[in-house]
Amino acid sequence: MSSRNKHIDKSEALALFSQGDESVLENLKDLHNIDVYREMVQRNFHLHLSKSFGLSKAAIQGTKWESLVNDFIQHGQPKSKLFWQMPGEFLEFASAKIEHWQADLMKFEWSQVQLYFAPDYNRKGTKPFSYHPSHIAELHDEWSILNFEYPVYKIKWEDLEQHKGNYFLLQFRNQNTFEIENIELNIFLKELMLNLSTQQFNLAQTLTETLTKFNTSISPQINEQYQNFIHLLTQKNIIVGLL
Template sequence: MTVPTGLPAFQQYQLQFTGHIRDPKNITKPARVAANRMRVYREIVYNNLESSLAGCFPVCKKVLGKRLWHKLVRGFFAHHQSHSPLFRQIPEEFLAFLGRAHQFADIPQLPGYLNNLAHYEWIELAVSAAEPDNDWSRIDVHGDLLTGMPVLATAMALLSYDYPVQVISPRFKPKLPLQQAVNLLVFRDADDQVRFIELNALTARLLSLLQAHDLTGRQALQQITEEIRHPDPEAMMKFGRAMLEDLRQQGVILGVFDD
């Protein structure tokens, strides 16, 4: 970063001061600030940032190890221009940076699974903070899930990853992506607890149809039956009803629209 010379002196000072805090290796401190005081400023700001990221991405920190983790965080601090001033959105900004971290020479090569893993950890925070907007006056919690239009929990997300993010740990670091993506559901239940469920392809497809379209349970299951060319539609409908009821029992489906 080069501090523009055409700016008023106080703005040049501010830019050099903040630039040095973010990237002390490449930007010198302002001449009028004592080195010890500047070091304190650097440590306070960096430690605050690193602590926030470590709280959201604990598994990422563990699998990368201390040295690589801090290189990544310092690279994020030095190179990324955040689009939001809100502290709670720093993890989302970090996710955006991971997608282009390979562009910077001071950041070593990162594991192929890291972007998937970071998103998996971040989505828990996003779902926990999501504002529910269910109109319970329009929901029949005991309604028929085949003839009615199922209502999904609003604080939820369907996920598909190329790596088995739910089992990655310091002892298991996959080198290659899966041959078939893993499907996960994350949602906030009635007790405000964030839960993850691994889904088979059929359940994932059912939920994606219900989430994207105004369909009854029967209509969604009929579409899936046609897509997979199931030879016994009646058996498929029976199986599908059980699947819908299980999702209601777990709190993924709240009921049906009572219109």
């Protein structure tokens, strides 16, 4: 028996064994049915992670996926009290151990789960949205911006290597259907969205702040992008009104 195992009691040994640590078997030699616990623990993790990462599991495939999950159960130390949040910890654990595009795919899937269950936004203002440069837009918070190295949300996996780059995706929960939707952003719109969401600047200041960041000034093309984006955010109810 190792020196570590000399200091653990039977319940600790059963927990470790259930997580996949076979070195504690000697501590458990007079206990029956210990495999039942290991099977229950392992099955819960495998089932739930397969549901949360259906695409990623298919992308990572077979034994690699199985061993990632087993490794996580044994060494990942998940702390989430809410079981549905555990896959977020698996994502952190697994990201460094898989291909970058696979990590992007996992991030894409997990963000959808998080947004799907995210608490509802409580409106601060009462006025409906209307455009004026001095107005401050109110956005709900059921969205996130994801940064990808590979555009896993639009390109077939086998072609991703040719598309390595810097991609931004606005992922949000539709306020009527509760489904998750995506809008691809360029880097300008990504900054614009972040500035809008601070809800510190009025619409004119938001645009100015964003232009300053890129060391540029307004042009007809930029103005068109800006107007279209504000319109889209309104149409999608991401802008919910005015503060």
